Amino acid sequence: NELEMYYQPQIDAASGRIIGAEALMRWNHPVRGLIMPAEFLPFAEESGLIVPISEWMIDTLCRDMAQWGTDGANPLTLSLNLSPHYLDHSKFFETMRNALERYDIGPGRIAVEITENICIRNPQYAIEQLRKLGQLGVSVAIDDFGTGYSSLAYLHRFPIQTIKIDQSFVQQISDEDGHYPVVLAIISISRGLNLDLVAEGVETEAQARYLRAHGCSTMQGFLFHRPMPLGGFVNVLNS
Numbered sequence: 001n002e003l004e005m006y007y008q009p010q011i012d013a014a015s016g017r018i019i020g021a022e023a024l025m026r027w028n029h030p031v032r033g034l035i036m037p038a039e040f041l042p043f044a045e046e047s048g049l050i051v052p053i054s055e056w057m058i059d060t061l062c063r064d065m066a067q068w069g070t071d072g073a074n075p076l077t078l079s080l081n082l083s084p085h086y087l088d089h090s091k092f093f094e095t096m097r098n099a100l101e102r103y104d105i106g107p108g109r110i111a112v113e114i115t116e117n118i119c120i121r122n123p124q125y126a127i128e129q130l131r132k133l134g135q136l137g138v139s140v141a142i143d144d145f146g147t148g149y150s151s152l153a154y155l156h157r158f159p160i161q162t163i164k165i166d167q168s169f170v171q172q173i174s175d176e177d178g179h180y181p182v183v184l185a186i187i188s189i190s191r192g193l194n195l196d197l198v199a200e201g202v203e204t205e206a207q208a209r210y211l212r213a214h215g216c217s218t219m220q221g222f223l224f225h226r227p228m229p230l231g232g233f234v235n236v237l238n239s
Contacts, residue, residue, distance in 0.1 A: 003053070004028050005060050006227040007078070009236065010198060010220045013212050018237065020077040022113070022220060023061050024227045025053075045085050054086040058099045061110070064230055066103040068237065076237075079111035079141060087114065088122070093132045100136075107137030111162065115143055127158060134159045141198070146186055156193065163190055165216065167201020176209040187215050 003025060010020040027035040044050045061080055068076075086092055100107050112133060114126075130140050141162035142155070146169060169182050190197040199211050202221030211219060225236065 002028050002030070003056060003060075004229060005057070005064060006229055007064075007233040008220050008227040009225045009233070010218055011224045013208055013217045013219050018076065019218065020079065020111075021233065022227075023057065023078055023080040025057060026227075041083070045083060050083050050085050051089050054082060054089075054092075055095050057082075058095055059102075062099040062103040062105045065105050065109065067230075068234060075106075075109060077109055077111055077139070079113050081113045081115075081143060084114070084126075087126060087129055093129065093136070096133065096138065097136055108139070111139045111141050113141045113143040113164070123157075131159050141196075144200075146182060155189075160195065162196040162198060165197065165199045165211075167221070170199050170201045170207055170211070170221070171203070173204075173207045173210050176206045176213070178210070180210070183211070184214060191215065 004027075006024045006026050007021040008024060009018045010022065011017070012019050025037050027037075027040055029035050041050070041053075044053050057080055061078060065078060082092075096110075096112075099105075100110070112130075114130075133140060139161040140159060141164055142158070142160055143164050144166040145163040146166050163186065165183060165186050169180070169186070173180050173183065187197060189195075197216050197218065199207075199216050199219045200221065202208055202211065202219040202223050204223060207221075208219060208223060211217075228236070
């Protein structure tokens with residue numbers, strides 16, 4: 001009972017409107033305080049605890065979305081990261097479907113984020129699992145795009161709707177008039193495959209202007225909002 005879900009808004013940079021959010025897990029340790037996922041998830045994956053933790057994430061996200069509905073918040077698309085180890089779990093699809101039904105959440109309001117490295121595990125099985133999600137109505141995004149090992153052939157085959165530019169590429173943007181070929185290449189890939197695009201880790205106005213000028217208008221990062229607990233996020237939505 002020490003895990004908490006934080007939410008980082010995703011912004012339409014042209015209007016400043018919140019159009020979605022990414023759910024980010026935190027461990028609120030009674031002695032150490034907030035512990036980031038990078039510190040404890042590797043151990044959870046090694047021990048097999050990633051399965052119950054992932055199920056907790058799905059249930060909590062849907063529960064929170066149901067609460068926002070009663071608070072009068074606008075419908076948003078909320079995304080959560082799922083471990084490749086959990087996608088290998090046979091009950092993954094049923095867990096998602098049951099949570100959506102339990103809290104009466106439309107599947108179109110949920111996006112599952114996966115990393116490119118899922119391609120090198122068992123790509124055909126992953127494709128089948130993600131297609132089942134798509135049939136349910138849940139969308140799929142490739143997180144940290146450009147940092148993994150996927151081939152473009154697999155990317156073309158995967159039933160995905162969104163790719164996210166990894167923050168390591170965004171943080172290289174220091175001059176809005178500069179030239180950042182990896183960012184431009186990812187934007188071009190998204191256009192060529194007709195995929196939505198989100199830039200992560202946007203921290204400066206120069207980064208936001210460069211991305212917007214080259215065709216990426218959906219962003220998340222400290223420039224707009226830091227991740228926040230449920231109460232703070234609801235306040236931002238209602239402000």
